[in-house]
Amino acid sequence: MTAIAWQRRRATAARFWADFRSHRSALVGLGILLFFGLVAVFASVLADPAGLDVTKATAPAHAAPSAGYWLGTDQNGRSVLTLLIHGTRVSLIVGLAATAIAIVIGTVVGVMAGFYGGWARSTLMGFTDWFLVIPFLPLAIVMATVLGASLLNIVIVIGVTSWPGTARLVCAQTLSVRERPYLERARALGGGDWHQMTRHILPNVMPLVLAHVVLTVSVAILSETTLSFLGLGDPTRPSWGYILDNAYGTGAMSNGEWWFVLPPGLCVVLVVLAFTLVGRALEVVLNPRLREGP
Amino acid sequence: MHHFVIRALTFALAGGLLSTPLSPTPAAPKVTFTIGIQSDVDSTNPFTGIVVEAYETYALMYDYLTTSSAKDVSPQPSLAESYSEAPDKKSWTYKIRAGVTWSDGQPLTARDAAYTFNRIIDGDFEQTNYGNYVANIDKAEATDDNTLVLHVKQPTPIMERLAVPILPEHVWKDVDGKAVKSYENEPQNGQPVVGSGPFQLVERRKGQYLRFAANKNYWQGAPKFDELVFRVFTNADAEAQALIRGEIDFAYDLQSNVFNSLKDKPGVTTRSSEYSGFNEIAFNTGAALADGTAIGDGHEALKNKQVRLAISHAIDRKTLVDRVLNGHGSPGDTFIPPVYPLLHYTPTAPQNFDLAKANQLLDAAGYPKKADGTRFALRLFARQESQDSQSTAEFVKSWLKEIGIDVTVKVMSEDTLTEVIGQGDYDMFEWGWVVEPDPDYQMSVFTCGKRSYKDGDAIYADLSDSFYCNPAYDELYEQQAGETDQAKRAELAKRMQQLVHDDAAYAITYYYNDLVAYRSDRWTGFTPQPDPHGSLLFQYGVHSYLTMAPVTATGAPAAAESPSGGSLGLVVTVAVGVLILGGAGFLALRRRSSASADDRE
Structure with a gap:
């Protein structure tokens, strides 16, 4: 029994990978993500964390790239490359953690709304719609200001403001799954709400959620950059947005210090692009409707 | 505020x-x-x-x-x-x-x-x-x-x-x-x-x-x-x-x-002028209402003058001036800036950057280093509105780590910080004052009577932001308020600065310059x-x-029109940015169209 199940799972995984592999751009995206993932994990090996300590910096501020400082220095004489490498870690952590929050809230709300229907659905979806129509940036700025600037708060702000999309998606999928015969069977055999939701509905909406997660991460990273650039990020943890904020705040833009501005911008674009490429491919692979065509 | x-x-x-x-x-x-x-x-x-x-x-x-x-x-x-x-x-x-x-x-x-x-x-x-x-x-x-x-x-x-x-x-x-x-x-x-x-x-x-x-x-x-x-x-x-x-x-x-x-x-001529402002790291020396009732949640250690002195000795003011102000200022010591030479007091016992001495002071004060090298933890609040404030906080955090004090930096708006200070809910913060030609106002900041007050159940901030209270200081303050002989008053003002300096209610970081440029x-x-x-x-x-x-000479120089290196650099930066974004968009679009082509197969 289990052997058969494993065999089937292996076959599914192989099919999935073959499908995924057929999307060339998705592989490019995956490659980029792998690269940034490794940079984030080995940040401390690649660049000495002591380089983040302002009191240890000896180089002149706003220096152009040189042999010792490949990407020049920031306003405190720290290497921009070191900041960038450690910023990768912060940006990715915030992106992933915020997404986790958003996905958990979105999935719980979506499944509950779809499964129970009726007034529960109208209430929950009404609430979701309400969140959906509030413009993201003002809400995030207000929350970040009230909560104060720290890494955890930024994660919470982004997480709490980006779940409604997931909730809508999950709710719609739940509605269709709920009507399927095997759920009727489960109900007839006396399966409780909890059992139905966790054993039958969740596994069936999961692929969709997964594809959505990857897309949400890119939005979350972009949001983190935006908030940090607006000076609402954690000033003690250099993220890419933080580097951009410092560059802007200390006149690097009008001095034409491209080494201070361009690299963090490029990193953001690359990571967001990579997540989007992978996410779109996953969507196509996992969602049969997108695959079958007319 | x-x-x-x-x-x-x-x-x-x-x-x-x-x-x-x-x-x-x-x-x-x-x-x-x-x-x-x-x-x-x-x-x-x-x-x-x-x-x-x-x-x-x-x-x-x-x-x-x-x-x-x-x-x-x-x-x-x-x-x-x-x-x-x-x-x-x-x-x-x-x-x-x-x-x-x-x-x-x-x-x-x-x-x-x-x-x-x-x-x-x-x-x-x-x-x-x-x-x-x-x-x-x-x-x-x-x-x-x-x-x-x-x-x-x-x-x-x-x-x-x-x-x-x-x-x-x-x-x-x-x-x-x-x-x-x-x-x-x-x-x-x-x-x-x-x-x-x-x-x-x-x-x-x-x-x-x-x-x-x-x-x-x-x-x-x-x-x-x-x-x-x-x-x-x-x-x-x-x-x-x-x-x-x-x-x-x-x-x-x-x-x-x-x-x-x-x-x-x-x-363009740039001008960096000496100015009557200073910035400081202020300590919660023991928050209390004007009547002496303790308030707030300041750290116990900061009530000890030796601890505050140790922290002051751990701040390298010269580096702050060089790195944060890019040299446009001078290291600070007392609360009336040297731009008022008649009133400014230069301390006889300056609090120089000396980590060994700072460590010694903390050991003697009864806060030995624990096994992990730390002594205790403090909060330091910096201001959202000021890049310099946040930079200073980063520096101070690093230096205090050297003497075993674990600092958590938090950034907040000036409005919020004013509120927090009034309630006494802080350990240290970074801010500054501009001192007017008559020092009365600035001197009143350190009197006992200027600590927070209570109206009904609510606590309101007054001028004091270190909760410094010293009867000897208050007596001098009363004395100077009635002293119309400027020389005698200056003498009193110097003694008051000495008291605040030696008691380390503030660790004054620097006197900053007024930076302007004009045509x-x-x-x-x-x-x-x-x-x-x-x-x-x-x-x-x-x-x-x-x-x-x-300027009456005819014909303004045409130089103003020529593109400068700076704006050229900006143009390049923007252009490259646009190219990258455009490229990304193109890729994404291409990806979509090829997907739909695949779909039809």
Whole structure:
């Protein structure tokens, strides 16, 4: 029994990978993500964390790239490359953690709304719609200001403001799954709400959620950059947005210090692009409707 | 925020330089002088505004009894051509200049001055900005059109520095105590605001600009140009670019790196002037209400003077000046800046950067290092509005780590921080003060009576932000308040600085410079205050506005038009950015179209 199940799972995984592999751009995206993932994990090996300590910096501020400082220095004489490498870690952590929050809230709300229907659905979806129509940036700025600037708060702000999309998606999928015969069977055999939701509905909406997660991460990273650039990020943890904020705040833009501005911008674009490429491919692979065509 | 109040208050004394004779008004085109500012004037109503820029507009629109000299910031007559203390020391008499008129033609008399003072003395809301000047005045009285008598409770040195703009009674009598709170004092129906100063406000667009017309009949002589504009910018970078392009003539309040980038631009002169402001790391020395009831959640260790001294010894002020201010300032020690040489106290036991000594002090104070190398943890609050504040906090965090103090930096808005300080819910924070020529206000900050107070159940902040309380200090404060001999008072002021310094209520980090840049190819004749290295504008008084003039040589240099390396770099940066985004978009689009092609197979 289990052997058969494993065999089937292996076959599914192989099919999935073959499908995924057929999307060339998705592989490019995956490659980029792998690269940034490794940079984030080995940040401390690649660049000495002591380089983040302002009191240890000896180089002149706003220096152009040189042999010792490949990407020049920031306003405190720290290497921009070191900041960038450690910023990768912060940006990715915030992106992933915020997404986790958003996905958990979105999935719980979506499944509950779809499964129970009726007034529960109208209430929950009404609430979701309400969140959906509030413009993201003002809400995030207000929350970040009230909560104060720290890494955890930024994660919470982004997480709490980006779940409604997931909730809508999950709710719609739940509605269709709920009507399927095997759920009727489960109900007839006396399966409780909890059992139905966790054993039958969740596994069936999961692929969709997964594809959505990857897309949400890119939005979350972009949001983190935006908030940090607006000076609402954690000033003690250099993220890419933080580097951009410092560059802007200390006149690097009008001095034409491209080494201070361009690299963090490029990193953001690359990571967001990579997540989007992978996410779109996953969507196509996992969602049969997108695959079958007319 | 209250720090800003002080900063603002200090700028309120109006000009007093004797003018050079009037030059004939130039023909057709109006000569306009445009100043770039970064904080918009919050209100042109002198009872409401709090930012420095607002106080500058009051100084331009109104006159003051006395002003501070351009040479050394000493008090000198202004609207009052002379003043004296009565022999019984119960009153001061001010001789108001004859022949001064308001911009609507009405004469300005001692009755206007008496009205203004009485309005503040009897007022409620009117006390907010000017209360400290009238605290000692019982009543103002105009004995005739040219004589103002202020009756005082005790002899006090502040009577020569009453920074209160004299308002026209015939306008303000129609604005009652309630209406004044929301009164805008802006031009209506195309009529300028009625004033007596060298400029009249003729137009105001919130968040954009303020336009003033020169008062050609000003009693000190007409300004040498026709129009003055304050233009609001949202950041120093944009302001600098406008200066390079020639859209503005003077850039105020520049960030040090932006300032440095302007140094070799053609036609632009940069100026880093010694200034009367300092920044500090303030300690919660034991938060309490004025009556002594303990409040807040400050760390126990900071009540110990030795711990505060240790922290002060762990701050490398020289590095802060070099790295945070890019050299535009000097290391700090006591709370009256050296720009006031008569009052500044240079400590005999300076708190130099010495980590070994700091460690020793902490060991001796009973906070030994634990196995993991730390002693205890503290919070340090920095201000969102200031890049320099956040940088300083980062430096301090690193240094304190060296002596085993684990610092958590938190950034908050100045409004929030003011609230937090008032409640005593902090360990350390980074902020600063601007010290006005009369040190009374600054000295009052460290008295016991200026600690927070309770009204009902709520706790309200007063001026004290370190909760320093020392009876010996308070006694000196009382003594100086009644000391009219300036030399003796300076001696007292020095002893007070010594007390606060040696008790380390603040670790004063640096005295920062006033960083400005202006178009020297177009303007000349500024009057620095103090002479010769002081500020050119935003002074104690309006000296420069009366002496500066356009450069008369014909043909403004064409250099202003040539693209600079800076803006070229910006163009390249933007272009590359667009290319990247475009590329990303293209890829994504291509990806989609190929997907749909796959789908159909």
